[in-house]
Amino acid sequence: MAFTYEHPHPAVTVDICVFTIRSDELKVLLIKRALDPFLGSWALPGGFVGIDEDLDAAAARELREETGVETGYLEQLCTFGRVDRDPRERVISVAYFALIPSDAIEIRAATDAEGVGWFTASELPPLAFDHRAILDAAFERLLGKLQYSTIAFQLLPETFTMSDLRHIYEVITGKPVDTRNFSKQILSLDAIEETGDMRRDGPHRPAKLYRVLERDTVRITK
Amino acid sequence: MAFTYEHPHPAVTVDICVFTIRSDELKVLLIKRALDPFLGSWALPGGFVGIDEDLDAAAARELREETGVETGYLEQLCTFGRVDRDPRERVISVAYFALIPSDAIEIRAATDAEGVGWFTASELPPLAFDHRAILDAAFERLLGKLQYSTIAFQLLPETFTMSDLRHIYEVITGKPVDTRNFSKQILSLDAIEETGDMRRDGPHRPAKLYRVLERDTVRITK
DNA sequence: TCAAAAGTGTTTGCTATACACCCATGA
């Protein structure tokens, strides 16, 4: 089957930067390319946008196919369209930025089977196409939004401690965060509530468990 | 001539939200459509991306063709790709956001000749396609960046007074701005300098003229 | 001399930061 147009049309793809926190590190989902060009290279998950598929839907589909995560935070990042970014044909890629809770990753992507892997954000392998530039833009967005929105909550499991949350900030910014100021500031947002339960996990005082009030809303706080 | 692909390809366009300040109002550039669909409707300037043309270059070309402005501030806004946004075929549009100084508009677009017009941002006519949503997103971006960057300077002519600059803020936000706090705040950015000249334009004390130090850089200030 | 906009400092309140000790538990 062939599709013919009067004027040349570029191909349009979505590429998704999927972040999560695991083992005290910010992780990025990459897949190993099974086709030329860049066969064998690591790359962002993504693919062609269906001709009858919305952009967001295409990104959500790819996210689901690669991680098994149905929902999760997804926002459009920006569009990369340099003429020479793909050696095959003109490809314009709409990049997305996704965050998923650390406990939501299904086995498919969590195991390194089938050329899918989670990489520490600061230790990435060489990437195919301009995917390194896309990831850099995504990380910058993440770092920015951390400061003025509730975006970090998207990385939390159902219940969590104040330390878990503080840890997310510390891991992403790479800087220690003052515990007293942090909990004051977070609690003043009225965005989380105590579950009433505690977590006991070591030779120390148990930690209060919290849950996020509006799980699927990211609020601007400043 | 025809172009054939194995899989269906969408068309890709750029649409540009061009803002300027004139007559104490925020103005938006619109063009009257000369073709179906939406023949006779007002729409954002824009058009198809050349198969060998970068996205930014396509946006700059459209800006030049419609306003006669060679440079000017241009940034990618976001990409609109709803399946049904164009009744003809699948069209994905990369939206851009442009600011031009109030004195830089060439006659071509400044006169209402050939179905090109500057509209007050708060009094827009019905627009073709999803262009109203694109403009809303652009205005939101403008309002946001006004607060934490030097983006407003892009709307200034070569030399200007402190009142001119304050006026830009007042027109865009719709709120009065305190003159004393404003000049303190602006001067502390070290982004403008006095030219040494004054502007005398009425029965009142003359105003100092300033110029922007780095005309083509937008700096994040917070 | 009057009307109109330009220019300029200080006070106040709030937000952000710095900082240290006791608590509850498991081993």
Next chain:
DNA sequence: TCATGGGTGTATAGCAAACACTTTTGA
């Protein structure tokens, strides 16, 4: 009882906001 991380309050500094009068000019 000791080591470990959890939990909490206060004092200070820096930034943002409120606020009014004098200056210079053209008519």
